[in-house]
Structures are given as structure tokens and as C-alpha cells.
Amino acid sequence: MTAKVAVARRREPVDRVAWLALPAVAYLVVAYGWPLLLLLARGVTGPTGLTLAPFASFFADPFHWQVVANTIKIAALVTLVCLLIGYPTAFALAWSAGWAQLVLLAAIILPLSVGVVVKAFAWQIVLRRDGVVALAMVKLGISSEPVRLLFTEAGLVLGASNVFLPFMILPIYSVVKLIDPRLNEAGATLGATPFYRFKRIVLPLTLPGILTGVVFVFSLSIAMYVIPSLLIGDRFQTLATLIGRSFLFMRNEQLGSTTALVLLALAVFVVAGSSILARRLERSQ
């Protein structure tokens, strides 16, 4: 009853406020929706009219299945690495104060202003056989001789995680900041161990942030083009690099459009799937 009243009272101003989104909507329709529609049209039309033949031939080729698998595997690994590093970092950022927080925040946000091409080239140097990573691994006794990580999947995951890490940290940070530290204390005084408190209080309350971060990083890394081009090369194809090759080198616009639609479907599936998962998790809490 009270909820109904609140909704009724809120409806009118919301309608008017919605007009503020007009520029963004107009921009998206013109600059994104329309080209997307053209792409879609090209993907499903052949010389004889409407057809799904391009998709059939795309999925008939085992190489394309390999490309899809590569794309998902790398994106999943990058997302996982970002989550493992980003989650604790978000807490450090949210719970630090004064100068420490300022320095941490700058360290996370400033790198965003460096172009991805520059960063990818920098990682080429770092991941070389005589790069710092290889030398450090020898020093630490992880490997007996310098290992070249450049042009390997591990190197790609390492470089991409570095580039996308802020997109994991910032959404988690924004929810951690809103958590009342007394909730954890309340849990403790009710007899909950630190692990139980994390499981029942901190994790559920940060889940929306985790999910946003995962969707950000996964969508970014599923579609990344420059980083794999520079860090792993042509031998290892992902959907994004395949699109690039189709249009730029093979001049096969049909294959490029089809691949783009597969990538789009994959991204939509992941974003929609994770929102449903999140809602279900929240309900089961």
C-alpha cells in the first residue's frame, strides 16, 4: 500500500526527467543503432535475398569454433584475473583515507588516460625474453631460464588485465564505499566469524559491484582488438581480430559482418545472463 503510493507520487517527475536522456538516445540511435542495423542487414542477406546461409557456413568451419573458444577463454581469464586483483584493491581504496586514498585513486585512474596502443607496446617490452617479468621469474626461482611471454596467451591475459583492471576496481569500490562498517561489527557481536561475516554480509552487498565489473571487463576483453594484435599476433585469432582481418585483409565483408554479429550475440548473452544470475543469487541470499 505504501509502496503503491510512493510509485504514484514518483511517476510524474520521472517522465519529465526522462527527456534529459534525449541527447544520449539521439546520439546512440544515429551513431550506433543505425550502423548496427545496416550490419545486421548485411549479415542476414545474400545475393538471393534474406538468408541464414552465412551463419551456417561460419559455424560449419571448425576454425571459427576455435576462434569463438579463444575469445571466450581469454575474456574469462582476463575477467578472473581482474576480479582477483581488483576485489581486494577496491576495499583498500574505499577504506583508506587522506593521502593514501588519493594516491591509490590516482594510480587507478591516471593510467586510463594513456592510450591502449601505448600500453600494449609497453607490455611488448615488459613481456620480452629479456623483459622484467621473465627476469623477475628467474630471480624468484619460478623458472630456471628467461621465458618469453610475448606472443603467448599468458602474456595476453597479463597485458589485457592491466588495461582493464580499473573497470573492475571502480564499480566494486563504489559499492564498498556505501557499506556501513557497523554492519560488519554487528555481525561480529552476533557471534559470526570473520569468514561467515564475509560470506553473509560483505559478499552479498558487494555483489552488484562485482557483477558490473565483470560485465565491464568481460565485454571489453571479448571485443579487444589492439591488445591481442600487438601481444599475441595473427597465430591466435579472436572474434575481434577475425573481424578486422575479414574487412581489412581478406576484403570479405560478408564474413566480417557475420563474425561481428556472433560477437554481438555473445556479448549480449553474457550481459543478460549475468544480470539474471545476479538477481537469482540475490534472491537466494
Next chain:
Amino acid sequence: MPDFLRIAGAGKSFAATRVLGDVTLGVGRGEFVSLLGPSGCGKTTLLRIVAGLLRPDAGSVYLDGEDITTRPPHRRDIGVVFQNYALFPHLTVAENVAFGLEARRATRAHTQATVARFLDLVHMRDLADRSVKVLSGGQQQRVAVARALAVRPKLLLLDEPFSALDRKLRETMQIELKRLLRELSTTAVFVTHDQDEALMMSDRIAVMNRGAIEQFDDPATIYHRPATAFVLSFVGMSTRLSGSVVDAGDGQVLVATAHGPVRARGAFPCGAKAFVGVRPERMQLGPGLGRENEIEVPLRDIVFQGSKVQLHFTAAAGDQVVVETVQLPLGFEPGAHIKVGFASNDAMAFAAEALP
């Protein structure tokens, strides 16, 4: 009877600021004790030390005969009702109350029965499946109390739980909480800056000031026999007349004030600067016979408070004269000079420099 909760020589500093200095306090089993003081007096710090949310720099805490000074909060068996209630926003009312039981691995049947019982006790059974985010302040407070009590802690700590409620609701909740704690015979320590709340609810009150306990006594003693000038001025209103001691002996002093000589309880040498404090309801209006003390002062304000009337008088610099009466005598107008009397037994002398 040994103290159920015993705080021995507890001290705490933050950076260079000493928040709590050498506090010793004992609370009996089943007792309701208030820590009363202005903000920054260290009362919340003391509460957090007892709860285990803060480690004292010095001293020890004993509960039920055990030294719990270094024990983590989740193994202390001490419940806390926080000032902002700290309800888990992602859980329902029932899930909040069940949290402590589930954390202690109670059986499902026991948890359900206990949650139902405690929601009944705080009249929240109907709202069991609501999200706590949609509750009013009073309802949130009930859930917080039920959540803290459902695990049957040895001790319940309450950190200003009524400060966010409006006056009417606050009084209802105070009575309810007192009844609930008595029914469950729970030992409780209650932090507040509200003197009325402390006087109304407590078995004993520890009045705190600048990180130390000024007086620890039952409410009537705190009010009628304040041990220090701080207690006199912090708890309740008072008439205050300052001057110097001209005669002393037999536990009484005669203080020469700007309003004439006043006899009061106290032990000060002749010549000492002192002030005399009297509670407003212990002062009588109008001329009377055989009074030990009588002064005449011009009436300044009449404040009607429903069940009582407060009269403020114009007094000498640094002094104040306040009288409380049930019914205002006829013909009292601001500006009129009125005789006011009080017994020397109701007047207490304090060292003048101690006046806060």
C-alpha cells in the same frame, strides 16, 4: 555478590588524545546501567571496549568471571544495539533476527521458533518478511533489539538507541525495552547523553565527563546528591549561588552570596570560594516561616511545561535561580520581587573552580 561485568582500569587514547583514562566500573547480574555524559566524554569508547570492537591501551574487562580483554567480539557473547541500528539491508526482518542464530549453527527448527518468539516480543511478527529498508525508525529499532537478544547474549549493550526517534515514540520504546529486558532478565549497559532517559530507565547511572566516571549511583542519588559540580549541572536543572565560605562546621557551611548568606551541606574551610546548588523543585515560592535559607529575587520568565511550571529569576552575575512548582500561585508577574526559600539539607556546596 561479585560483579557480572567488571571493567578494571580501562584507558584508551586516539593519537595524542586521551579519550578514556583509568575507568573502573562494576555491573551486577540483571542490572540496567547507563553511561551518561556529553558527547566526547568517552562513553561510546567504553562501550566499544566492552563489546570487543576496540582494544583498550590499559586495563581489563571481565565478564561472568572470565577475562575477555583480548577476546574477539564474535566470541564474547555480548549483544549490541547500534545507534543507527546497523540492520543488514539485504535481508528481511526475520533474516536479520535469524542471523546470529545461524552464525552459531543453531538448528533450523530452533532458529525459526526463536525468531518467531522474539518478533512477537517486539510486535514485529506481521512484518517478518519485509525488507528492513522499508521500515520506520521505530520498527528498525525493534528489529535491532530482537536481533541482538535472539542469541540470548550474556550482556546487552545499547548505544543511544533512541536518539533517532521522535519524542513520543521514544517514550513508548523506552518503556517497552525496559519491560523486555526485565522479562528476559538481561544485564544491560546503555549509553546516552539524555539525562531524562538515564534517570527513567536505569538501576544505576555512571555519569561520565572527560573520559572518567564522576559518579556511579542509583538515579535518585545522582539527582538529589550529586557528588560533583559536573553531575549537578549535567543532570537536571539547578539554582546556583556563588560566594565565599564565612562559617563552617558539622558538615555544613555558611556561604556569603550576592543574595545574602546561605547555609548548605559541605565541608570547606572559611574563606574558600564555593557555590551552592539547589534542585528547582526543592525551592518554595513566597514568604514562609522558619526557613533556613531565604532570598528575594525578581521574576524574569515563567515557562509552562504542562505538569509543572518553571520560574526563572534574575540573579547576580554567574548565578542562576530556577524554581519548579506544580501550580503557579496567583499574581506572579515577570518583574515582581519574590521571596524564595529552601532547606539547608537540600542545598549542596561545591568548590567554585569546579563549576563547568
